[in-house]
Amino acid sequence: MTAPRWFEDGRLHLGLGIEDTFVPQERPGERAIDEYELTEHYDRYREDFALAAGVGAEVLRWGVPWYRIAPEPGRWDWDWTDRAVDALLEAGLRPIIDLLHYGTPTWLAEQFASADYPQHVAEFADRFGERYGDRVVDYTPVNEPVIHALFSGEYGYWPPYRTGAEGFAAIAANLARGFVLSQEALAARIGDRATFVHVDAAISYVGDESAPEHREEAERLRHQVHLVEDLVTGRVDDAHPLRDRLAPAVTDAELDWFAAHAVHPDIMGVNYYPRHSTELFEPGVRHGGGFADPRPSVDRGTQGLREALERFAARYGAPVMVTETCVTGTVDERIRWLDASIALVESMRSEGAPVVGYVWWPLFDMYEWTWRHSDRPRADHLLTMGLHDLVESPEGLLRSANPVADRFRAYASRLVTAP
Template sequence: MAHGFLDLIKQKFGEGHYDGDQYGGAAGRDGSGLPTGAPNNFMFATGIECSYPTIDQGRTRRDQLAECFHYERFKEDLALVKELGLKVLRYGLPYYSIHRGPGKYDWEFADAAMHEMKRLGITPILDLLHFGVPDWIGNFQNPELPVHFAEYAGAVARRYPWVRYYTPINEIYVTAKLSARDGVWNEQLKTSRGFVTCLKHCVAASIMANQQIAKHRPDCIIVQSESAEFVHQLCANPNDQYKLDNKLRFLALDLLYAHHPDADVLNFLYDNGLTRPEYEWFMAGEPPGYQIMGNDYYGRNEWIILPDGTRQTSMDVLGWYNITKEYYERYRKPVMHTETNVFDASEAPGWLWKQWVNILRMREDGVPVLGFTWYSLIDQVDWDIALGEKIGKVNACGLFDLDRNPRPVAEAYKMLLKEYGQITIVPHGELFEVTKQPATLKVEV
């Protein structure tokens, strides 16, 4: 009696679950189970909120590590990361207090925290500047910032040679906007020239810091966390300023990744203090290292401007997927969702799952998405007013409250991790992994 090949296979080897399937053949892995930290694993992360801008014309420092009691409870906080099953943590050392002057550093807290992270097997994405600078530098209008900050980045890379992932400067566009155009932090200016000055100094500082890191870690991976924003103006004749704003949101990454902006933006830059030699320097090429484009998305990143000029948050009209897809098509970089949360603890689990749907859809499009971050581990203070006044209102956006008790979103994240914790960076892309090969140095300075 004739048999087809499948009948013969079943007779010889059975109905399935063949030897070797456990290594990825046939059905392979479904991606479930807690993260393992393998090089091709998707990076699930959280972050510890570490902003430290000044307000009151420099008289008051808003240090979220202090206000959320991390300095006293850092071991407990890092243990919570481990307990959740997470392998990756966006972590910011307090630049303003470590860098005491040219060539002078206070490493006491940094050493203790980094030692504990290494002991627990947590991979830090080390955030070197988060919305503030040391008092002796002044603010972001200081043209010496790139030189001083590069020195600091090199010192960090030398001191912690086991660290590979860095965010040199967090949210450069937001730093410039709130410091020099909205007048909330640091220099508290409200001018276009101040905005351009702050932004160009930050991008230059990020590039030079990246250079110094690459000298010590040629295989460095740079996760450039940047806010994914959009303004919807509901007006029959849209205002030119809002049109420009929707172009300026790309400006930090344009300069960082040597992407020529359009004529409107270039004229804006030249009108507000960027020189032709400076522009040519930015356009010379990308910084060294493996560059990952991190996009932070909160529903409050999207704004609707009503016909009467009223401004309100849109909460997810386009969403992370649509906005980030626009950034991806512009820069063609591997992507990471580097920040998200909501201030209402009861809505947080639903928001987490909505963000995850966005991630899955991006993956289905074949975009290499390397990771996702719920930001932050612990509740924050006064972020509903962007730290503009020291009121002390707790924002219930953490996986844990300030007493380190879990919020509902912590359980939701645990469920997500158990279901998806071992998925690969690209679906079915077992060969796409973070290698240990050094990246090519692309910019000569």
């Protein structure tokens, strides 16, 4: 009988994340965005890992910049990643590697729409597993594939700027192909020690659906949230509500391939932000999405989090983990949400729900993605979300602990041995 894996020991595992969005492509009016560069994590990674360990985090969701590791086809530059992985492990943290947190290398034409994308991302996964798999065994193959598919495929907000239902289907399908091949490559390299944390955004909708045409649209939106995960886990067949919308991006033969090559989460990660994750469905109102024309959001607090965790656990039959949550606001607002969301998770666990972890995102503040479409300095795009404030200084961005860090540390101290 094999020993339980780390998330099967009965404890609630507490963690943090470092915002790691990478969209390196530029065009007139759009700057490349690299959150590690904006937050100076490339220079301060040792300090940042020490901060995470210092507040008692056990796990750290942390991504790697594919576009820097693979600056051109066939060339691999592991220098910074080698140093960072060593420092992360030396800090005593357990990394859950975000293999893909948006963005492809700049040389990959058509990005997520490229016919070669699945093979390229799978090669990246294979080489990462070859290099680090003896020490790093927990992976998220694709963070928030629904956001990838919406921003790059339906809204035309990120490369390759596809739009509409066909764009969404094409990007979702190609992401799913790469997802499957990446997980297979990592599993082949690492074996039974590998743990796969699938992570998606807990988008939900509320609103008036009284007319039949409105009910149909609302139902499409709700199933669309799960489409990539449904594909990679082999759940899409002719009876799936979105099967017709996938044509011609996914053929019947490909559906058979997904079913035969289904990959499953060991943990299903749920990214939930109370002020943003629930969108208002308004009959007859068409939204372009992204930041140009967003749907209004509705704050459903801990009830929305409960429903998201229950929905993902039931749909995929795996333990669940809050893999991202926070509120952007004052220190008091952040502490209130930390208290409320951890209390909710503990209550669910006492009821028998399979919730194995909780990640506050992020460790320190970040910069809003609208920076990409702006010519203003980064300070104008600061989002106050973290346990540590980012403070501009002549020496660069300083990290200054705020009272949210103290509250998080107190939870970590209490939960480290609690069943």
